[in-house]
Amino acid sequence: MKRKLDVQQLKVGMFVCDLDRPWRETPFLFQGFEIRGEDEILDLQRYCQYVYIDTPELYQIPPPRKPAEKAVVEEALNHKKVERDLLIKIESHPLIKPVYHDQTSLEEEIEVVREIHRETKNLVYSILEDVRLGKNLNSVGAKKVIGEMVESIIRNPDALTCFAQLKKKDEYTAQHSMRVCVLALSLGRHLGLEKQELNTLGLGALLHDLGKMKVPNEILNKPGPLNDYEYALMKSHVPRGVEILDNTSGIPRAAIEVARCHHERYSGSGYIHGLKGDQIGLFGMIGGIVDCYDAISSDRAYHTGMSAHAALKKMYEWRNRDFHPGLVEQFIQCMGIYPIGSVVELNTGEIGVVVTMNRMRRLKPRVALVLQADYFPLPGARTVDLMNYNTRDGRPCEIERVLESGAYGINPVQYLPVTAAI
Incomplete structure (x- = not known):
């Protein structure tokens, strides 16, 4: 049974099945996980105000758990740990506090x-x-x-x-x-x-x-x-x-x-x-x-x-x-999950090349647009910042998927600011 819970009430052993925000905006590697330590509680308190937990009745095992029962619970939990996009989770996990910060554009x-x-x-x-x-x-x-x-x-x-x-x-x-x-x-x-x-x-x-x-x-x-x-x-x-x-x-x-x-x-x-x-x-x-x-x-x-x-x-x-x-x-x-030079398709249907990273919001790089949604070349060069680029119906623009190297005959180097060195 899913239950809404203030993050201040969380305890080790609870299974978090949903958050008050999208999973990809948090450092958690899995969409659904059992809290295994106080550090995970602190992370949840830092990113969320409330979460949804699966109550123990869902597993038909009353707390506190005995050692023999714990294995049964973990087996049930393993089925719930579905990776949403593991690379995105790793890429956004704040394991290290930055020592260096960009000084130039x-x-x-x-x-x-x-x-x-x-x-x-x-x-x-x-x-x-x-x-x-x-x-x-x-x-x-x-x-x-x-x-x-x-x-x-x-x-x-x-x-x-x-x-x-x-x-x-x-x-x-x-x-x-x-x-x-x-x-x-x-x-x-x-x-x-x-x-x-x-x-x-x-x-x-x-x-x-x-x-x-x-x-x-x-x-x-x-x-x-x-x-x-x-x-x-x-x-x-x-x-x-x-x-x-x-x-x-x-x-x-x-x-x-x-x-x-x-x-x-x-x-x-x-x-x-x-x-x-x-x-x-x-x-x-x-x-x-x-x-x-x-x-x-x-x-x-x-x-x-x-x-x-x-x-x-x-x-x-x-x-x-x-x-x-x-x-x-x-x-x-x-x-970054979208390294510089990656050929990507946006949720607008447009195709582009990642030109530079956003080290604060790594899922929002700058992208040089190459093809329109109908796959015809865009007239003239145009680079957009996904932090403030929206779809026609006003939704935030996001990278939908990464394409294989050479997709649509695109040479990414042609869209990077290095052409004078080629």
Whole structure:
């Protein structure tokens, strides 16, 4: 039996089946849950004035519950824990109080980032060529561009994230290194790492794949499965890269851990050392998450990249096994349920591309409209803020669904403020 109850009267063990507001406006992961601790009561009191609970009579088990009866109750409750949209719940769950706040708009920061991106791109290509030829690494230049990227990420991470959408399949290793660096810095900012920690993390992320310059291109770009010998050669890029970084002066040990551990997995199933759980270390875990995310969401010689939204779902499925579950949830929050560059359909029927995030209301990003509801192109470029964009009948405009990468022949990069760099 459903009963309305003031949140001040809530107790541990009660089953909350409905709220006084939409579920997606709260941090609760499930639409319906049993209160298991005082912290959940405090969260309910913070977000709601009243809730609806299922009374114990519904389960025909009178409180207080005996241990043997608790299992029966939990079995009944499990049927009621239907996920509404798990990624939305994770993305909006306020597990971390923000340390950094945006200091510039996307439009202001993008002009600064153009030069940073150009400088970083030239440096990465130079470093990779030096490694291929056995020359010394330009660690001073790397630290300089990382310092500039960190300052930009702290001011507003969306500008560099826009540039991270630039992808060319035949330039994968270089661009992958840059994208992994941007992703790692964005996650580090989200986690509240100090500036010096961000500089170290970014340096390790930028240089994490140097060892691939010692692996033959025909193996790196092979369109089919690798045989055992080829796979062993592929895996050798990790120790080769670590050796290069070990022999380069000025590279912090923590930065080298990104290269050493980005293929280790939480369950111990990764390589090279089969590290498990916390043995991997924070920087190694971050490296593994962002490296994998970029790999599965990018086109390669042997596969077509999936949409960012689909990639985040996969990352969540792989938590506990491949990645630290808490860090994966934080990565989803950092990226947003609708990452920059996502092709989305609005409840107006219009199709657009997510251009920038709203870090206060993450379900309300700014969207560049591309197609009308009849799927004809919109005349002229138009970007709308979903915070104040309504349907024709006055309802709030929302994202109805995320479309697959390449839907309707849309290239998202064309609608991001990075065209001068293409």
